[in-house]
Amino acid sequence: MTWLPRRRPLSLTLRVALLLSAVAVTTFIVVGAYLYQTLQRQMARRDDVELIAKVDQIRSVLEDLPSVAAIVRDARPLKDTLTGHNDFMLRVNTPDGKPLLQTSITSRPLPAVDSVPAGRPLTMDDIHDWQPQTGRGRMVRAVGLVGVDTASGKGGEPVQIILARERSDRLKLLRAYVGDLLVALCGGALLATALGYVVVRYSMRQFRSVIAKADDINTSRLNTRLSVDDAPVELRQMGAAFNAMLDRLEDGVQRLSGFAADLAHDLRTPVNTLMVETQVALSRPRTAEEYQHLLASNLEEYERLARMIENTLFLARADNAQLALQRESLDLQAELQRIHDYFEFLAEDAGLRLTVDAPPLRAEIDPVLLQRAVNNLVSNAIRYTPAGGTVAVTARATADGVDIAVSNTGPGIAPEHLPHIFDRYYRADQARSDQAHSAGLGLSIVRAIMALHGGKLSVDSQPGELTTFFLQFRGGKNI
Ligand SMILES: Nc1ncnc2c1ncn2[C@@H]1O[C@H](COP(=O)(O)OP(=O)(O)OP(=O)(O)O)[C@@H](O)[C@H]1O
Ligand SMILES: [Mg+2]
Structure with missing residues (x-):
């Protein structure tokens, strides 16, 4: 696609600003992902702790009940433990699986996980995943005892407690958090780009002053120099190199103009001599010998001129490194x-x-x-x-x-x-x-x-x- 016009390269300011924003976006993404992960883990942990606490509470309510029949007769004490938690689902079954209480119905079967034996406190490892209709869920099975003797803390009839929880509201919360993060990320990237652009443009003002100075320099104004003392280190080096270049240029231009003036001066003398001699000779008729003498004298001047021109050319070519050495x-x-x-x-x-x-x-x-x-x-x-x-x-x-x-x-x-x-x-x-x-x-x-x-x-x-x-x-x- 060579016929397409060449695109102008991006300005240094914009490049650095874009690089800064790329760095900012990468940092935002990494930090955002880390925060998201941490939040997700902490929420899951807190939910599991809550689940364990609920089972403990249910176990102690069961212990206080007089008999298994009381569960069916009045389910309120058990249901009360879940007040305010619509995402919980409690089932209490007899050891052979006959339902005694069920707070809500799920169309998805709960996995047959191991049951925590009566009397053993629950740990995080006892909580299992299960798959509700939407999202994900956590559940636990544990054996509770009904009608424990308050004095001795012994006895009681075992029942199966199945407590499950849907986490869809949690996931919704996390999704909303991701949305917020993305908005913050876009906003942060835009802000970083804009701020980066302003900061870089501000830092580049010294470059612009160099450019303005350089713009100002021509062969008749070669004595301008950049003031580098109060510039940052990087610019000081560039400014010093620039000033050194100007020194060399000024020296070269001075020598060149001196060279031209000297050359003109030295050529003028023999040319003037030739002119005067010729004018004098032409002022009146001369003999053949006189003309011969004049021409011979002129020849000497011509030779001198030729030598000068040849020498000057030699030096000019040596200066421009156009002379090839033949060692x-x-x-x-x-x-x-x-x-x-x-x-x-x-x-x-x-x-x-x-x-x-x-x-x-x-x-x-x-x-x-x-x-x-x-x-x-x-x-x-x-x-x-x-x-x-x-x-x-x-x-x-x-x-x-x-x-x-x-x-x-x-x-x-x-x-x-x-x-x-x-x-x-x-x-x-x-x-x-x-x-x-x-x-x-x-x-x-x-x-x-x-x-x-x-x-x-x-x-x-x-x-x-x-x-x-x-x-x-x-x-x-x-x-
Ligand atoms: N051997 C020397 N002894 C004394 N002075 C010298 C000697 N060589 C050079 N110089 C001095 O140095 C000057 C420059 O010498 P250079 O050879 O460049 O020029 P030039 O001899 O005057 O002219 P050109 O060599 O172009 O004919 C001379 O004019 C002369 O004054
Ligand atoms: Mg000489």
Whole structure:
């Protein structure tokens, strides 16, 4: 039935209220059933006690009678014992079954149960069930003695006492009680549901305030926070998580807008240069050489722009985890030697000594990204080391991976810049940085590459002495 519209799930308030009412109804039913059972048992017991008391009374009336014939002659003393009890039926028979007295007639036969002998007091076990026309009944047979000698308490003629009782009025009472219980149960369930709904709705008001706050938040109003101090524990945890999420969002949005502003700023410079140069060139006729020179100069700017765009894209893709790592088992010594060969002439040009020191070592690293990371560090070192200095690249195995370090001599990085140099577009020394070639993206790219590998990038700079960048690759297996 997929074409039917999906039903909206019930609200939490209603769910909890319904659960509460289910709990209440179950409790009512269990308690009601228990009360009913207890009442029924107690009533039955009381009826049996009454039956026994009546038989005792009848026995003593019989004892006081002068003879069996007196029963037939005047049944009143015996009948009086049952005054006010229309549900009782008394029969008194001779031992051989001849009726002497019968208060009412029942169409149902009474079962032939054992008779309690004369002189033995009755107990609860002497009471038996019998089946009247309607409902159920209890009965007892006992032997009574007529005309007992008052002085000695002996003698007397035995007669059969049969006392039966219908319990239909009792059952009616119990049925009425069940009816009352059911009404109370329905009423109680409704009341529990309504009260539950009100109570849950009241408890949920804190949630609603969270929702209202969340509704209020957008990218320009990310500084709103939930006040969680006076909230209940459960909500405090949720509120704290929500606030932490807002912190991260705010930080992310701030970085994103800063990133966009920096990007626009850095793109504007080369584009402006290109525009001005082109305008100047077009202001009057030029020779072919002049145009060639202009195009060559423009090409440099284009290359810089292309590099910036490529770097920015790389970082954006690394941020969104869209870059798939292609780890390979690399010969690190060979990789670092290749980098040395690539930068050797550049270092020589800058009047620097470039050394590589790596033992034979293998590690599981993405070769393209490793090159990119180390290239960035080495080109930084060459760029920021004054002539006459040294740039050293070293590698060593650690317990759970490999460490690569790129260090250089020179003035180093001032402590106030250290926490920021890994940020995008951050350049420690604006004056010293070669504005035309430096974008401040190199180290953020290295950091992104290390994050992709699950590794760490760190720096240690002693101004005037040595500046070292460490790449700590973890998880790669050493061979
Ligand atoms: N080896 C180093 N010695 C001294 N300062 C350094 C060194 N490496 C980086 N820095 C400082 O850190 C800043 C950030 O470096 P990063 O590589 O991110 O950007 P950049 O080199 O300025 O530009 P890009 O690498 O994008 O061309 C540099 O501007 C520089 O001031
Ligand atoms: Mg750099």
